[in-house]
Amino acid sequence: MLRHLHSIPGLIVALVVTVIAATGAMLAVLPAWEHARSAGSSSAISVAGLAEAVAEKYPGVERIERKPSGAVVVYYFEGDVPGADVVDPRTGDKIEPYEPSGFARTVTQLHRSFFAGNAGRVTAGVGAAAMLLLSITGIMLLASRLGGWRKLFSPIRGDGIRRWHAELGRLALPGLTVSALTGLYMSLATFGMISDGSDAEPDFPDAVAGTEAMAISDIAPLKATSIDNLRELRFPYQGDLNDAFTLTTADGMGYVDQATGELLNYMPNGMVKTVYETIFMLHTGQGLWWFALLLGPSALAVPFFAATGVLIWWRRRAATPKIADNHGAQSADTVILVGSEGNTTWGFAKTLHEALTAAGHKVHTGAMNDLAKSYKHAERMFVLAATYGDGAAPASARQFLDKLEAITTAPAFPVAVLGFGDRQFPRFCGFARDVEETLVAKGWRQLAPIATIDRQSAQEFARWGDEIGQRIDTPLSLVHVAARPKTARMVLVERIDYGTEVQAPTSVLRFAAAQGERKGLLARLFRRSLPRFHAGDLVGILPPGSDLPRFYSLASSARDGVLEICVRKQPGGLCSGYLHGLRPGDAIEAFVKPNPAFRPRRGKEPLILIGAGTGIGPLTGFIRNNSGRRPIHLYFGGRSPNSDFLYREDLRMWLTDRRLSGVRTAFSRSEERAYVQHKLAADADVLRHMISRGAQVMVCGGRDMAQGVVAALEKVLHPLGLDVGTLKEQGLYVEDVY
Ligand SMILES: Cc1cc2nc3c(=O)[nH]c(=O)nc-3n(C[C@H](O)[C@H](O)[C@H](O)COP(=O)(O)O)c2cc1C
CATH class of the missing domain: 3.40.50.80 (Nucleotide-binding domain of ferredoxin-NADP reductase (FNR) module)
Incomplete structure (x- = not known):
């Protein structure tokens, strides 16, 4: 459930969130850039001093604005022509014309509305909500995968992409949550769904003195305000004695009588306004440039999350066979859970699913990792589990035992465990046995005692089906035809033989990708290459006449240009006998299976x-x-x-x-x-x-x-x-x- 909550919105909004985050990361640099260019601290200067100096240099001044970066901008009219200059707050002298960068404006528009007006703004808001949901579900998923919140910072295992998706997610999470939460708030405020406090501005005073204006430098409220605290000072309309100064500071807003210097109708910022201002600052970094620099890199990681997230989702989808008539976990009367790494157990689950469906049951088949806390309508459960490593869980069942531990009350329905393994391994079906043991210890009722299937035997599976059929009063005919794995053709290019004198005939066999019939330029253009693999991965080889692969550990990696294995001829061994009979030029059908558990750790340690x-x-x-x-x-x-x-x-x-x-x-x-x-x-x-x-x-x-x-x-x-x-x-x- 949690995984769907993470992956479905992730897939839908991957592109939107990527654009928002990438543009956000660009915008994050702006406050620091503006801060570096601004004139620096000016706490010694009062608004009265600044306004006096500006009024002298700019007779047509309309307003003075202090930007969050610290820059002081004067907006004025020269005749009918409006202008804006950045000025030195000490002297009121022009530093440069104020021209917000076109680039910044474009990126901001893209960030806020995708250049699509209100529809774009709604999309951006939905993107922020999705980002928040992804951050929260992502960290919950990670905590559950690592075995609880307390283990959230323990090392993350797994293959490259999944691991980096999680590692980087853990680092970027605080920044992304702040950006998403504040972005969502600002979107809601834009659409008036949350107040930003601007509706609580004071009214213009009913009456002002209306007599001649006093010298700006003598106006007490302006003298008492440092320009560090100033947001904006609007000047009275020129020659209009009934107009007043409008003073907006970080703390509130009021009017100043130009004749008496009296502060009128002052209204301090309310709670709502203060919250909005703080959120605005946290989101944009305006006024908090270093914070923006902290948020920027988190946002920069989002395109990476989107790309790796889509890839992870796609791989998982490709690895899980499609099962027709798969009911939801909470509506099914029969639940089948699958623990598989190489996917063959899914094939058996599919056969069982189809037989039960044909008998009129509502069946749900899912991964063991997706074990739910309860199943509302379940009357029985089957757990089909393969074993890997030294009796360890396969990929789709790694979290099963932890999840099972967390379920405190045993359900009313009974459960049957079916282990898939290979008797050649010391812990034959070891993981399925661990599962059975835990279920029994936790008081789950047994539908049948554990049964095991050696080397994907269709006969053993059919026998198990007969027994289960009797127990549930539904005759089950489980005819399982193994799907032939997708293979590539490889040609033996070299063999080195050892061991005949000591009755241990062993050969090192080197294969290259088969090149087919094409000749000349075509052959060179469409040259087939070996699949990607590392030393220690496995190659599955199908001996002629069998769809059941035999696995061998790889002695080379793809970059060595050959696929190399070392095979000892087993007495009566079908596949080893076949491989030992190969001559250079002969071809085999094979596929590669990653075995990340058997790779050297990175580093310089011995x-x-x-x-x-x-x-x-x-x-x-x-x-x-x-x-x-x-x-x-x-x-x-x-x-x-x-x-x-x-x-x-x-x-x-x-x-x-x-x-x-x-x-x-x-x-x-x-x-x-x-x-x-x-x-x-x-x-x-x-x-x-x-x-x-x-x-x-x-x-x-x-x-x-x-x-x-x-x-x-x-x-x-x-x-x-x-x-x-x-x-x-x-x-x-x-x-x-x-
Ligand atoms: C690398 C590797 C390790 C295995 N380790 C065990 C093991 O310890 N015990 C066991 O009974 N079977 C072991 N097997 C056999 C598998 O459990 C068996 O082939 C199973 O049917 C595979 O199911 P799957 O394709 O759904 O993952 C191992 C197979 C491989 C490739």
């Missing part, structure tokens, strides 16, 4: 890379891209230095050019019979030193190796009062384990 067998693949990608020469130490485990020492020559080269600071190897079928964890134990002091300097540990390889590494590092960390769990929480220990 990296400790630990990998065994093909696990060295992504680690070499990090080393190859280490152009900043941060210290990188690699621990590599294999079987025999003569057969499966993967990347041996590359490592030697990287040591020479200092992309790599040190390598430790451990071979299990050599004389030393060592594993990487033995080398870690032997290097305990050095490792402690690096970890206490903020080093990040990155582990890639098989499950057993990863467990051995954890055990060895626990011992290394113990004297520091640290453990692997703490490092993981801080993002200083990351794994890519299979």
Whole structure:
């Protein structure tokens, strides 16, 4: 709900808000510019002194205005021709003609009304209201994402665009809220919906002396007013003895009898006027030039928010499959919540949604992150959750457990959890199990105990459907046909083979984008390139005859010009066998899947890379891209230095050019019979030193190796009062384990 409140107005008014903010940022510089050009402080000069000097230099003076920047402007007539000059307040001498800049006027008009009169002014007002709504919902969203208001300033995780949208939002929020709130107030005042206090001006006095004017320098109220306090002094109409001076100061307004010097009908500013003046000052920076300079940069961030916000919305939309007949969360009798990262679980949810709809139910399907506090008409709920990392939540379910914790009363309807995972991972369906455990602990009724689906098995899903159908008295035939992922064709350009002598055939395979049939200039013009990816991301490969991708960690990044993986041939392995059979020139169908959780942190702190067998693949990608020469130490485990020492020559080269600071190897079928964890134990002091300097540990390889590494590092960390769990929480220990 909150997200819709943020994204829908955001999309509608992105352009309007961008124009208002960009022009606002330009206008923010003006008060400081005018302030720099103004004559400076003049508290010693009285309005009487100024008016006397001006009247002498400008016999046709109509009024004197003191601008918020401090500049004193005299408006006068020379014959019938009006003029305006900036004058020196001490002498009344002309400094320069007063000509407000055309640029400033154009930008101001664009800011206030888009050059479209009243319709434009209404649009600007709506824009200010939307900006206020976006600021408030944006910060509420961020607080809920970070786990509460108290964590509002904790580090923000996530990929580039989302993270920067939130980081910058947090910084710009105070400025944007002030600008939006004050802008909205001023818009409402423009349309008379809020009073600006100007209707409370004093009436012209019923009677004035009407006799000859006294010398201006002797008029007491003008003598008592410093020009710092002056807003405007209107002179009596020339030769009209029944007219009076009109004096407007920061505090109020009144009339001054030109014959007696008496202050008549003075009216101090009321509350409404004072509030308006303050809001005007806060919004425009007129009279508070440094404040405008603080607001300017916040406004400048708005075009960035608009662009990244639209991109985030678009990506989320593209990633969420369209589900027909999707009822609202509060009107549905059946709620399906989905936790997915790679989108395949959405496909299963869609099949379930369609079957339930066909059986006459009103079904709502949404992301687990959108768990509502209550569902008015729900009679049952299904939670379909995939698992990532080391039993962690997928992207569309990261906030689920926090939201669930916040619900204090268990609902009346029952819930069934269905986990999606892969038995090769140590924590098979670990996240779905955590969800089930929490639901049970919080007293939610079970519709059925948790069930699991291994590697997107359509058969297991159909069996689960049969069981659920019996429980809800609605026969469910769940025939799930997996959507074939969108792939690109890639051609094998190089392969290097290792490990046959030690019964661990392993190949480094390098692919380039397939170029199709075009030849010559056309081929050069329409050259296909590889998709964008980083080392450590995953490539999903479809072996012939299967729509179920197998994932491999990438050992290169797109800028290396090739897509590189390191594959060990598994006995009976469909995909690894297929890949090992490829010859240069053969093509595969593949797609890239980002894996931002397994990337080196930015910075200069050391990296400790630990990998065994093909696990060295992504680690070499990090080393190859280490152009900043941060210290990188690699621990590599294999079987025999003569057969499966993967990347041996590359490592030697990287040591020479200092992309790599040190390598430790451990071979299990050599004389030393060592594993990487033995080398870690032997290097305990050095490792402690690096970890206490903020080093990040990155582990890639098989499950057993990863467990051995954890055990060895626990011992290394113990004297520091640290453990692997703490490092993981801080993002200083990351794994890519299979
Ligand atoms: C990087 C990665 C990590 C994974 N980690 C686990 C895991 O720890 N436990 C598990 O059971 N499955 C794991 N899986 C398997 C996925 O949960 C499974 O493929 C699921 O069907 C994906 O659903 P989705 O496409 O909707 O995200 C992992 C898959 C990938 C690509």
